[in-house]
Amino acid sequence: MSDRERKLLLYEQFARMGKALANPLRLELIDVLAQGERSVDDLATSCGWKLSNTSAQLKVLQHAGLLKTRRSGVKIFYRLADPSVHDFVETLKALATETLPDAEKAARDYLGDVSVLEPVGRGELTELIARGEVVVVDVRPAEEYAAGHIAGALSIPHDQVAARLAELPKTSLIVAYCRGRFCVMAPEAVRLLRAAGFDARLLVDGWPQWHAEGLPIAS
Amino acid sequence: MSDRERKLLLYEQFARMGKALANPLRLELIDVLAQGERSVDDLATSCGWKLSNTSAQLKVLQHAGLLKTRRSGVKIFYRLADPSVHDFVETLKALATETLPDAEKAARDYLGDVSVLEPVGRGELTELIARGEVVVVDVRPAEEYAAGHIAGALSIPHDQVAARLAELPKTSLIVAYCRGRFCVMAPEAVRLLRAAGFDARLLVDGWPQWHAEGLPIAS
DNA sequence: ATAATCCTCCAAATACTTATGGAATATCGT
DNA sequence: ACGATATTCCATAAGTATTTGGAGGATTAT
Numbered sequence: 001m002s003d004r005e006r007k008l009l010l011y012e013q014f015a016r017m018g019k020a021l022a023n024p025l026r027l028e029l030i031d032v033l034a035q036g037e038r039s040v041d042d043l044a045t046s047c048g049w050k051l052s053n054t055s056a057q058l059k060v061l062q063h064a065g066l067l068k069t070r071r072s073g074v075k076i077f078y079r080l081a082d083p084s085v086h087d088f089v090e091t092l093k094a095l096a097t098e099t100l101p102d103a104e105k106a107a108r109d110y111l112g113d114v115s116v117l118e119p120v121g122r123g124e125l126t127e128l129i130a131r132g133e134v135v136v137v138d139v140r141p142a143e144e145y146a147a148g149h150i151a152g153a154l155s156i157p158h159d160q161v162a163a164r165l166a167e168l169p170k171t172s173l174i175v176a177y178c179r180g181r182f183c184v185m186a187p188e189a190v191r192l193l194r195a196a197g198f199d200a201r202l203l204v205d206g207w208p209q210w211h212a213e214g215l216p217i218a219s
Numbered sequence: 220m221s222d223r224e225r226k227l228l229l230y231e232q233f234a235r236m237g238k239a240l241a242n243p244l245r246l247e248l249i250d251v252l253a254q255g256e257r258s259v260d261d262l263a264t265s266c267g268w269k270l271s272n273t274s275a276q277l278k279v280l281q282h283a284g285l286l287k288t289r290r291s292g293v294k295i296f297y298r299l300a301d302p303s304v305h306d307f308v309e310t311l312k313a314l315a316t317e318t319l320p321d322a323e324k325a326a327r328d329y330l331g332d333v334s335v336l337e338p339v340g341r342g343e344l345t346e347l348i349a350r351g352e353v354v355v356v357d358v359r360p361a362e363e364y365a366a367g368h369i370a371g372a373l374s375i376p377h378d379q380v381a382a383r384l385a386e387l388p389k390t391s392l393i394v395a396y397c398r399g400r401f402c403v404m405a406p407e408a409v410r411l412l413r414a415a416g417f418d419a420r421l422l423v424d425g426w427p428q429w430h431a432e433g434l435p436i437a438s
Numbered sequence: 439a440t441a442a443t444c445c446t447c448c449a450a451a452t453a454c455t456t457a458t459g460g461a462a463t464a465t466c467g468t
Numbered sequence: 469a470c471g472a473t474a475t476t477c478c479a480t481a482a483g484t485a486t487t488t489g490g491a492g493g494a495t496t497a498t
Binding site: 238241242244268269271272275276290292293294 | 460
Binding site for chain 4: 439440441442443445446447448450452454455458459462463464467468
């Protein structure tokens with residue numbers, strides 16, 4: 001085999017990794033799996049795609065070495081093969097919003113203007129928690145909270161925030177978080193809380209980054 | 220438009236970036252362009268693909284916001300839109316070789332065992348240069364050397380090394396470099412030099428990383 | 439065993455991607 | 469204006485990806 005053929009084979013392997021990331025459902029699955037392991041139909045339901053398609057796309061990611069599985073009884077749980085997979089996909093999304101005007105626009109249309117929600121850094125939140133000056137709210141679905149959350153956070157899934165305002169203090173700062181920088185759940189919750197007269201802010205990024213930095217967690 | 224539709228639109232934009240990286244020629248083009256700007260048929264010749272296909276793939280990368288162009292007379296020069304594009308592709312390649320056994324094997328088949336070539340770090344090379352204890356050889360094609368190289372490096376394109384051994388000292392250490400971690404030119408040159416009795420080592424990574432770190436350069 | 443549950447595989451329809459050769463277009467120097 | 473050079477566009481053919489519904493396998497509880 002010639003050098004030229006070997007080079008093409010190598011670049012074809014690199015392109016396989018690109019192909020794994022060339023599909024919206026697959027990218028969404030990685031985002032959800034960055035919250036913790038999930039079963040196949042759980043993922044299908046959560047992302048709103050057909051079971052057979054979800055299974056097929058999970059297999060694609062698995063064959064690219066990005067996911068691993070664990071069987072528990074009748075269910076199969078998928079998880080990220082390594083936290084670096086999520087970092088890489090975050091970099092992809094950041095690069096897309098920086099270089100593709102259409103992606104930047106799609107992010108703005110979906111998330112709205114996040115800067116007015118006064119994003120709180122992870123360091124700042126750690127201090128606020130230490131001083132007892134904040135209520136942290138996890139607005140992700142209950143399963144994701146159960147799989148792991150910021151130590152001391154309250155679970156109020158985003159679709160229940162409006163109905164559970166009574167559980168939150170009007171006198172203290174509230175910081176909401178969700179799946180990450182491109183997740184709409186916490187920004188929506190913060191807007192709702194602000195409209196209802198609460199002092200609410202957004203956590204920069206979400207659970208995966210908090211977890212990756214080794215900050216205090218619970219589950 | 221519903222939240223769900225907006226979310227899908229956003230993830231479709233992210234997937235566009237993945238798609239841009241889902242083709243071996245496109246990844247190779249990014250590697251070559253990380254050495255400096257190049258014209259279309261220069262790239263086609265250098266990568267060994269048909270002109271029309273090279274042009275089409277360059278357009279795909281450009282529409283993904285990864286490349287920019289500059290016209291100079293009858294030629295059009297493409298370049299990376301930003302150095303972060305190259306960083307990102309390096310991360311992709313590293314992730315592929317770490318998670319995909321086939322990719323790791325393809326890299327080994329193409330590059331051979333690089334660790335026996337005693338790779339020199341950039342810091343170490345800077346010191347060796349300062350002490351005048353090394354001859355640095357750039358084995359990339361002459362155009363790439365002309366577009367920018369490590370300060371003080373000698374240009375001996377990889378296909379001329381065997382014929383130009385007389386230009387190199389037997390008494391001093393020789394360090395060769397090329398396009399980067401997955402480029403075969405410097406590893407081959409070091410093996411050739413060692414077989415001919417020279418004291419040769421490989422520079423870790425290649426020109427783009429040296430340049431990105433702001434180390435001494437010339438052109 | 440049998441049924442229930444969960445997941446994977448398969449076939450098929452549709453849509454997209456890649457690669458090619460050749461025609462069309464743009465720029466420059468004469 | 470013309471020819472030379474460099475690039476893009478186009479039609480086309482072959483290949484690959486996506487999505488679906490339903491059949492087929494595994495595992496568990498009865």
